[in-house]
Amino acid sequence: MEDPFGTSGLRARVLDAWTSAPARFREDANAEEDYALGGYRDRVLVELAQNAADAARRAGVPGHLRLVLWEGALEAANTGAPLTAEGVESLSSLRASTKRGDDSAGRFGVGFTAVVSVSDEPSAASLTGAVAWSAERTRALVAGIPELAEALASRHGHVPVLRLPFPAEAVPPEGFTTLITLPFRDEAAERSLRAQLAELGAPLLLALPALATLTVVVDGETRLLRAARPTPETVTVTETRGAAAPGEGEETVSRWRTAEAHGGIPGELLADRPTEERGRPFWSVRWAVRAESRGPLDAPPPGGEVLYAPTPTEEPLDFPALLIASLPLASDRRRAEPGGLTDFLVERAAETYLELLAGAGGAEDAGIRALLDLVPGPVPVGVLDGALRRAVLRLLPDAPLLPLAEDAGARVRGRDAVAVDGPAPLVEALSGVVPGLLPAAWPAGHRAMRALGVRRMSAADVVDALAGLDREPAWWRGIYDALSGVDAGELGALPVPLADGRLVRGPRGVLLARDLPEPGRLAVLGLRIADPDADHPLLVRLGAVEAGPRQVLADPAVRAAVEGSLDLEDPEECDAVADAVLTLTGALSGPAEPWLSELALTGADGELYPAGELLFEDSPLRRVMGEDSPFGIVDPELVERYGSAALENAGVLRGFALLRVRDVDLNDLETLDELGLDGVEDWDVPSGHLPELVAVRDLELVRDWEAALALLTRPPYREAVVEPLSLMDGTRVPSYTSWWLERHEVLGGVRRAHEADPLLEDLYDPAPEFLDPEFARALGVRRTLDDVPPDELLGLLADPARPVRRDRLRELWTWLSQAPDLLPPDEVRAVTGGVVEVVPAEDAIVVDVPYALPLLADQPLVLLPHARAEALAELLELPLASDEVQGGPDSPGVEREVPGIVRELFPEAPESYLHHEKLVVHGREVSWWYDGSPHASGPGGLARAIAWELGRWSDRQSLAALLTAPDSAALLLAEDDLS
Secondary structure, three states: OOOOOOHHHHHHHHHHHHHHOHHHHHHHHHHHHHHHHHHOOOOHHHHHHHHHHHHHHHHOOOEEEEEEEEOOEEEEEEOOOOOOHHHHHHHOOOOOOOOOOOOOOOOOOOHHHHHHHOOOOOEEEEOOEEEEEOHHHHHHHHHOOHHHHHHHHHOOOOOOOOOOEEEEOOOOOOOOOEEEEEEOOOHHHHHHHHHHHHHOOHHHHHHOOOEEEEEEEEOOEEEEEEEEEEEOOEEEEEEEEOOOOOOOOEEEEEEEEEEEEEEEOOHHHHOOOOHHHHOOOEEEEEEEEEOOOOOOOOOOOOOOOEEEOOOEEEEEOOOOOEEEEOOOEOOOOOOEOOOHHHHHHHHHHHHHHHHHHHOOOOOOHHHHHHHHHHOOOOOOOOHHHHHHHHHHHHHHHHOEEEEOOOOOOOEEEHHHOEEEOOOHHHHHHHOOOOOOEOOOOOOOOOHHHHHOOOEEEOHHHHHHHHOOOOOOHHHHHHHHHHOOOOOHHHOOOOEEEEOOOOEEEOOOOOEEOOOOOOHHHHHHHOOOEEOHHHOOHHHHHOOOEEOOHHHHHOOHHHHHHHHOHHHOOOHHHHHHHHHHHHHHHOOOOOOOOHHHHHOEEEEOOOOEEEHHHEEOOOOOHHHHEOOOOOOEEEOHHHHHHHOHHHHHHOOOEOOOOEEEEEEEEOOOHHHHHHOOOOOHHHOOOOOOEEEEEEEEOOHHHEOOHHHHHHHHOOOOHHHHHHOOEEOOOOOEEOOHHHHHHHHOOOOOOOEEOOOOOHHHOOOOEEOOOOOOHHHHHHOOOEOOHHHOOHHHHHHHHOOOOOOOOHHHHHHHHHHHOOOOOOOOOOEEEEEEOOEEEEEEHHHOEEOOOHHHHHHHOOOOEEOOOHHHHHHHHHHHOOOEHHHHOOOOEOOOOEEEEOOHHHHHHOOOOOOEEEEOOOOEEOOEEOOEEEOOOEEEOOHHHHHHHHHHHHOOHHHHHHHHHHHHOHHHHHHHHHHHHOO
């Protein structure tokens, strides 16, 4: 058998080395076992693909690799440079690669060792010859060497498979230059390769650009992957299933964008690297990302979960792109080794990644998503991933990746870019206004925007940015239209152009001149009226006022102009203010704000007056007010020019000034004083809030009250007099006007109604007949005792000029005894010797016991039902008769039985009484007395004593009749039955 690769000499040298140093045998066996069963245990296909790519590169031809799994073995056929003797020697040596001086990926000379993880009998057939390795044949040779017998036994027959090559007879398939055949060691090896074959895909072709195709045949099913590179930055991988030729079977295509860079490695970074690695001082970095168009809800593009260097490692990466870089790896090619070279390549990879992003951006939605999805998040999955992520995020803000709204072809750095968090029309309207503004499609809230360094501009930020702009009103209307869907809470300071050329911050209170008569005449009032060309519904939503005349008059600027109009030194300016206000009030259907009465207007005498101090020439107030009243007559020219309605709405008086004020705090004396109502600080109304106060002003200036009252009885003044006011809590109180009128003698004193209680007849003069009952009551006209304040009645009773009949006096004292409180009087009306007269209070006595009357006959007596006497005496602080006359009869009486007729008719009557032939008390003869026992000197006295004892004082006359004429008892009882 021919031996083109000189395998016999290689075997002899290896066996001699083992024989002379058996430890070398063990070392080779252990090293191969470590690689095959450790670091390279699942890298068979990757290493075969790596070798195929290297062969194609050395030959300068497109690489084609076909992997066929059939029963019991895997065949890997590839194109490119065929095997050479040096190549066989390299495959049969550990860590002695022949790949030097080029950019081949293999650099350790151990990759082929991976085949031992699945096969004990690998072989390689090339156009230049064939070679095989065999565990069984190697074991036989070693067993024949006595020096190695002990070592072989200690390893239980395990030998290094790849150290001894053997010549073989085989040729590669047509179209290929080399065929690797791997008979499976066992079923586990086959299962492992089946799984690895299923995972092969586009990333392998991206990592090994020398490979143009990869064919996988498993159990007769073919999968063909073809890589096309139409441009240096794009790769298309077409996968065909079910056929071995393009155009047949089911095809899927994946498109990839790439960015790559390469260069020389500074010598100082290779100082600590292995010798063979130092001989290749080059680096390369390639990124690849899927480039298919996706929907807006699709996940970010898939990328590599691990680093490719250039074949896959176990170094985790969580980037949405595949990284293929010449990072230094550990001997098992699974992890990147830390150090200066790795740090250097991380920076180069980060720089290259930005080129990948630069190729992704665009104004269309797909381009925007492609760029933003490539921005890595902040959370790494490993040390290398973290270092790479930090390097990319550090560079992003300074990278010119983003388009401008005003020039989509230009690119701006992230740190100089602004994204508006608002609708597209707003962004379009701001184009050319906000520097660095991104197009509308760029999502301001995307998590990648912060990493790019883009400043997010909220609607409130937009409002601030607009503050200093000088634009036409129509431009502002476009801004308002763009902001229509934004939360109003962010737009409070939105600028508004005014009709007078000013630009103000905030629409609240700005007037929209939609229903204003001749807006140009209103400029003197200093109003914030929006320019009509900027008018927009958004302004209303933000607090602007659709300005009819009444809304304009409510503006604080109008009030300030009105209140300051009397102080203006320029007559023309004063006339202009009056003209503007009267233009507005002339468009009203009724009176406006009460402060309009301060508007300076010209009187008929040429002097300036507040409007509220001017009367129309035909005003009935002219005869109601005195000659010294402050009112003037309005200039007739003003009436002719503006009409009486405009002047009346502004406060010029035809009748009384009627004040209407909303939300009045009755506790705020300062505010009440500003209302200009006479004596309002003394208004005895409960504390609280009035929703509305309606009152008649200037009552203190009236001189002719009969004429004034005739005017007040008519609308609209009547309501202010007769209608009570309701507080916020529902409490109803008399109106201010009613209170004022009652407090002042507008009727020449307190009066009584024409149909008043007769008890009031002697005390009050009658009210004028033209006053209806409701209006009269509001003026304090008395109709019943319940209308009379008790102290007022007490004062009237002390007035000797007002006669009071005795029977009415008794009822009046009875009513007063029920008063809750009274101010003790200096004088009272009493009965002295049967005559009603006014006497000093200190001389009067309230009679509470009738038996004392004979002893007080010459004293002023206050007489009322004895049951109410004590209560009245306490209120008036007057003595009681029972306290003034104490003691009893001067002599004891004789006990006698009460006549039987009395006890028959009044069973509760006492059985006896004390009889006196002559009853004397305090030296005066009386007919009866009571000191806990009844005393009497005759039938009339006995009747009174028994009636008092029984508590039936009203029956005393009936008892007297019984005792005087007992035979008339039946008649008297019958008469009582009729009462």
